Amino acid sequence: xxxxxxxxxxxxxxxxxxxxxxxxxxxxxxxxxxxxxxxxxxxxxxxxxxxxxxxxxxxxxxxxxxxxxxxxxxxxxxxxxxxxxxxxxxxxxxxxxxxxxxxxxxxxxxxxxxxxxxxxxxxxxxxxxxxxxxxxxxxxxxxxxxxxxxxxxxxxxxxxxxxxxxxxxxxxxxxxxxxxxxxxxxxxxxxxxxxxxxxxxxxxxxxxxxxxxxxxxxxxxxxxxxxxxxxxxxxxxxxxxxxxxxxxxxxxxxxxxxxxxxxxxxxxxxxxxxxxxxxxxxxxxxxxxxxxxxxxxxxxxxxxxxxxxxxxxxxxxxxxxxxxxxxxxxxxxxxxxxxxxxxxxxxxxxxxxxxxxxxxxxxxxxxxxxxxxxxxxxxxxxxxxxxxxxxxxxxxxxxxxxxxxxxxxxxxxxxxxxxxxxxxxxxxxxxxxxxxxxxxxxxxxxxxxxxxxxxxxxxxxxxxxxxxxxxxxxxxxxxxxxxxxxxxxxxxxxxxxxxxxxxxxxxxxxxxxxxxxxxxxxxxxxxxxxxxxxxxxxxxxxxxxxxxx
Amino acid sequence: xxxxxxxxxxxxxxxxxxxxxxxxxxxxxxxxxxxxxxxxxxxxxxxxxxxxxxxxxxxxxxxxxxxxxxxxxxxxxxxxxxxxxxxxxxxxxxxxxxxxxxxxxxxxxxxxxxxxxxxxxxxxxxxxxxxxxxxxxxxxxxxxxxxxxxxxxxxxxxxxxxxxxxxxxxxxxxxxxxxxxxxxxxxxxxxxxxxxxxxxxxxxxxxxxxxxxxxxxxxxxxxxxxxxxxxxxxxxxxxxxxxxxxxxxxxxxxxxxxxxxxxxxxxxxxxxxxxxxxxxxxxxxxxxxxxxxxxxxxxxxxxxxxxxxxxxxxxxxxxxxxxxxxxxxxxxxxxxxxxxxxxxxxxxxxxxxxxxxxxxxxxxxxxxxxxxxxxxxxxxxxxxxxxxxxxxxxxxxxxxxxxxxxxxxxxxxxxxxxxxxxxxxxxxxxxx
Numbered sequence: 008x009x010x011x012x013x014x015x016x017x018x019x020x021x022x023x024x025x026x027x028x029x030x031x032x033x034x035x036x037x038x039x040x041x042x043x044x045x046x047x048x049x050x051x052x053x054x055x056x057x058x059x060x061x062x063x064x065x066x067x068x069x070x071x072x073x074x075x076x077x078x079x080x081x082x083x084x085x086x087x088x089x090x091x092x093x094x095x096x097x098x099x100x101x102x103x104x105x106x107x108x109x110x111x112x113x114x115x116x117x118x119x120x121x122x123x124x125x126x127x128x129x130x131x132x133x134x135x136x137x138x139x140x141x142x143x144x145x146x147x148x149x150x151x152x153x154x155x156x157x158x159x160x161x162x163x164x165x166x167x168x169x170x171x172x173x174x175x176x177x178x179x180x181x182x183x184x185x186x187x188x189x190x191x192x193x194x195x196x197x198x199x200x201x202x203x204x205x206x207x208x209x210x211x212x213x214x215x216x217x218x219x220x221x222x223x224x225x226x227x228x229x230x231x232x233x234x235x236x237x238x239x240x241x242x243x244x245x246x247x248x249x250x251x252x253x254x255x256x257x258x259x260x261x262x263x264x265x266x267x268x269x270x271x272x273x274x275x276x277x278x279x280x281x282x283x284x285x286x287x288x289x290x291x292x293x294x295x296x297x298x299x300x301x302x303x304x305x306x307x308x309x310x311x312x313x314x315x316x317x318x319x320x321x322x323x324x325x326x327x328x329x330x331x332x333x334x335x336x337x338x339x340x341x342x343x344x345x346x347x348x349x350x351x352x353x354x355x356x357x358x359x360x361x362x363x364x365x366x367x368x369x370x371x372x373x374x375x376x377x378x379x380x381x382x383x384x385x386x387x388x389x390x391x392x393x394x395x396x397x398x399x400x401x402x403x404x405x406x407x408x409x410x411x412x413x414x415x416x417x418x419x420x421x422x423x424x425x426x427x428x429x430x431x432x433x434x435x436x437x438x439x440x441x442x443x444x445x446x447x448x449x450x451x452x453x454x455x456x457x458x459x460x461x462x463x464x465x466x467x468x469x470x471x472x473x474x475x476x477x478x479x480x481x482x483x484x485x486x487x488x489x490x491x492x493x494x495x496x497x498x499x500x501x502x503x504x505x506x507x508x509x510x511x512x513x514x515x516x517x518x519x520x521x522x523x524x525x526x527x528x529x530x531x532x533x534x535x536x537x538x539x540x541x542x543x544x545x546x547x548x549x550x551x552x553x554x555x556x
Numbered sequence: 557x558x559x560x561x562x563x564x565x566x567x568x569x570x571x572x573x574x575x576x577x578x579x580x581x582x583x584x585x586x587x588x589x590x591x592x593x594x595x596x597x598x599x600x601x602x603x604x605x606x607x608x609x610x611x612x613x614x615x616x617x618x619x620x621x622x623x624x625x626x627x628x629x630x631x632x633x634x635x636x637x638x639x640x641x642x643x644x645x646x647x648x649x650x651x652x653x654x655x656x657x658x659x660x661x662x663x664x665x666x667x668x669x670x671x672x673x674x675x676x677x678x679x680x681x682x683x684x685x686x687x688x689x690x691x692x693x694x695x696x697x698x699x700x701x702x703x704x705x706x707x708x709x710x711x712x713x714x715x716x717x718x719x720x721x722x723x724x725x726x727x728x729x730x731x732x733x734x735x736x737x738x739x740x741x742x743x744x745x746x747x748x749x750x751x752x753x754x755x756x757x758x759x760x761x762x763x764x765x766x767x768x769x770x771x772x773x774x775x776x777x778x779x780x781x782x783x784x785x786x787x788x789x790x791x792x793x794x795x796x797x798x799x800x801x802x803x804x805x806x807x808x809x810x811x812x813x814x815x816x817x818x819x820x821x822x823x824x825x826x827x828x829x830x831x832x833x834x835x836x837x838x839x840x841x842x843x844x845x846x847x848x849x850x851x852x853x854x855x856x857x858x859x860x861x862x863x864x865x866x867x868x869x870x871x872x873x874x875x876x877x878x879x880x881x882x883x884x885x886x887x888x889x890x891x892x893x894x895x896x897x898x899x900x901x902x903x904x905x906x907x908x909x910x911x912x913x914x915x916x917x918x919x920x921x922x923x924x925x926x927x928x929x930x931x932x933x934x935x936x937x938x939x940x941x942x943x944x945x946x947x948x949x950x951x952x953x954x955x956x957x958x959x960x961x962x963x964x965x966x967x968x969x970x971x972x973x974x975x976x977x978x979x980x981x982x983x984x985x986x987x988x
Contacts, residue, residue: 101859433697434701436711446785447741447750448750448751448788448791449741449750449792449795449796451785451792453764459766459771530777530778534774534775534777534778537774539770539774546775546778549778550778551783551786551789555785
């Protein structure tokens with residue numbers, strides 16, 4: 008009996024930590040092959056087949072597979088031109104510009120919707136769960152904010168091409184991919200980072216911008232106490248001068264630009280201003296461009312290393328130094344252990360993970376393996392010790408019910424109400440994953456209301472994907488002044504499905520209990536037993552133990 | 557044993573399912589319970605907490621996100637440099653058709669803020685000009701973050717100064733002491749003390765499933781432990797019950813339920829009603845956007861005026877509907893930074909530095925523009941382009957905490973670590 012209980016604990020533990028909780032059938036699967044083999048499977052996602060239905064639906068998300076330049080041409084340039092035309096015709100009246108560009112802005116929303124759908128459908132249905140957990144983890148580590156200008160159309164591409172393919176490999180590769188993606192260059196302003204006095208220094212491009220250099224060390228690699236100084240920040244900023252977005256095709260330095268995505272994002276692709284069908288020949292579809300004319304070619308000293316002036320290679324050299332630093336090894340190991348083990352992770356484990364990182368030249372899979380085979384990871388005191396973030400709570404609820412989702416809007420809206428809109432974290436440090444950050448009274452009411460709506464079949468999840476509409480749907484107030492700070496798509500959750508009736512099959516509480524291993528505290532079990540049938544699934548999803556992983 | 561041994565009659569529907577399945581293991585995970593340990597929603601400390609006069613004092617913060625153009629809010633109409641710098645967006649001199657509402661001969665109020673003239677005249681509205689953050693950033697994101705964390709230049713601060721304000725008050729904290737109007741709890745209110753929040757607009761009164769007695773009752777049975785999740789649950793239940801009952805009670809009363817035509821006034825009225833009924837509310841927060849006027853800012857009318865008008869109406873309405881509670885309330889209106897002194901090529905203004913802070917409420921010694929005016933000559937501008945900051949935004953906040961909230965210096969230090977030691981520019985801003 009003791010053995011059996013212990014095995015159940017371990018099964019649930021791996022499903023809670025390496026996956027976003029159990030889907031119907033998962034408990035039996037892990038029970039059959041054993042938790043240890045499940046870990047090995049998940050560490051090698053290429054060995055797990057993806058159901059054809061899921062891959063087809065992911066493939067159908069057209070914008071997910073477009074390059075940043077293609078996205079710009081299709082979704083941003085027409086908007087730009089329409090704004091310009093409306094301005095010329097109506098004298099720049101904001102309302103008329105808004106009116107003239109309404110359809111294009113609505114059209115543009117498909118990019119963010121498809122990014123959200125891709126993330127959610129893979130997290131909910133995908134069998135390569137650790138891949139999904141790590142994609143979310145690394146995206147959050149290298150957070151970009153979709154509400155900032157061009158990142159509205161580039162965030163999906165950033166995750167798909169810079170994060171997802173590199174989740175288990177060398178950290179240096181992942182780091183390089185993020186540094187070469189225009190979403191990051193734009194988000195942390197490095198596209199404007201310019202050597203003062205360089206030939207290309209002009210207008211908005213005439214000085215050092217430290218933003219990316221600082222976050223690259225503070226957040227992405229060394230950590231805030233990683234031993235760098237303000238002089239290192241400045242040196243790294245100089246090293247990264249000229250890293251950014253494509254300039255005008257004719258080879259001229261970027262001219263004073265006009266805003267592409269709002270008042271402060273001028274100067275991107277100014278070639279668009281001249282002729283609307285003009286395309287420079289040499290633009291890399293990746294959207295990354297190194298502008299030599301704005302680079303500081305002098306030699307620099309970074310963290311005690313001399314870096315000879317040499318153009319873009321200096322930046323690559325700097326990324327090598329940062330990726331190999333013991334401070335980076337420790338910083339990343341701490342974050343991984345905090346995510347996978349406990350809010351306050353055991354120091355000895357973090358140290359061993361950091362050693363493995365250094366010994367393998369920063370291979371994420373090896374570091375994860377060290378963690379997943381550690382005594383600390385399997386210490387029962389940590390089972391169920393992590394309070395789920397809103398993302399984890401919503402995804403795990405839907406997984407547990409097994410409901411087929413075609414409309415992700417209520418899920419996105421719930422995360423937004425709970426303060427964790429997907430791709431909506433404004434700050435570069437990403438969302439926290441600790442209990443301190445997410446447990447509060449109001450959040451509990453919202454979680455339980457969501458659990459009730461989902462558990463009683465009252466969320467319109469099975470509707471076909473929603474159409475974008477101009478006011479963002481929902482019952483938001485019609486006009487400013489109130490604008491949410493994280494203004495990514497105003498989506499309202501509706502717990503009441505409205506006059507058209509529920510759009511999902513209510514989950515069967517018996518099936519739901521079985522999916523979760525029939526594994527509840529006495530208080531939960533007796534409350535579920537005492538409840539009306541219709542409330543049993545809500546109670547299971549809203550139980551204290553299901554708040555944790 | 558079976559998890560679902562018998563069907564229970566369902567209150568809401570006639571269907572009943574008897575679905576026996578075997579229970580494999582029930583473990584005690586979240587909390588160790590015994591029969592005697594089960595306490596169902598006994599009144600929490602917050603309800604029992606005595607409400608003396610000092611604990612009625614409250615602070616409301618309204619954040620104008622996007623950087624409002626302070627030079628067009630409290631206009632230095634006595635300086636020709638202002639008119640030289642803003643050929644198309646300056647507010648006309650007093651006496652002109654759409655001119656400023658004169659405040660003190662040197663400064664004047666934007667005409668769209670006419671509804672607030674009454675508070676100025678009755679001495680409960682003050683401004684602190686050339687006020688702002690010592691941090692030079694012109695990034696909205698950094699500047700808002702710093703103004704909410706209360707620690708300009710320090711990125712690692714986890715909580716917000718408004719939450720720390722409550723945390724600095726000893727004793728336990730009830731679920732509605734901090735109230736946020738809006739869908740999420742903002743940075744300024746994040747921290748240890750629980751925060752209640754209600755949605756803006758009509759959504760605030762929209763029922764959620766948890767408001768239904770049968771659903772509450774079912775969940776109550778599960779959240780009986782003394783663990784942090786169960787405590788959060790019980791705090792949330794009480795806050796929600798309180799807020800909803802206050803609001804629905806209002807809705808059923810004659811006239812009170814008619815929604816105001818202006819959205820913001822609607823929200824401020826709701827806030828005033830909640831404060832009227834729930835004296836435990838100590839701090840409240842709401843944010844308004846739409847101030848980032850890079851293009852077509854307008855002057856006496858136009859974009860900025862269109863935003864100031866509902867704001868002024870809402871604040872005037874708040875003062876009125878707070879009734880006697882206005883005497884115990886200080887309202888701060890803040891924004892992350894000001895805008896450029898010169899208008900740009902698009903009839904707008906770009907990101908600047910110094911701004912104006914608004915301070916309103918019964919305890920305010922108003923009718924005065926506080927601060928040290930640095931002037932608008934090129935030499936006196938910050939980096940030769942923006943209104944300089946001569947008063948750190950933490951100085952008026954510290955003054956409000958000291959004189960209004962009756963905080964000790966040590967308490968203020970916990971709220972605003974690293975604050976400037978002097979606050980001489982705002983001496984006397986609030987009555988002790």
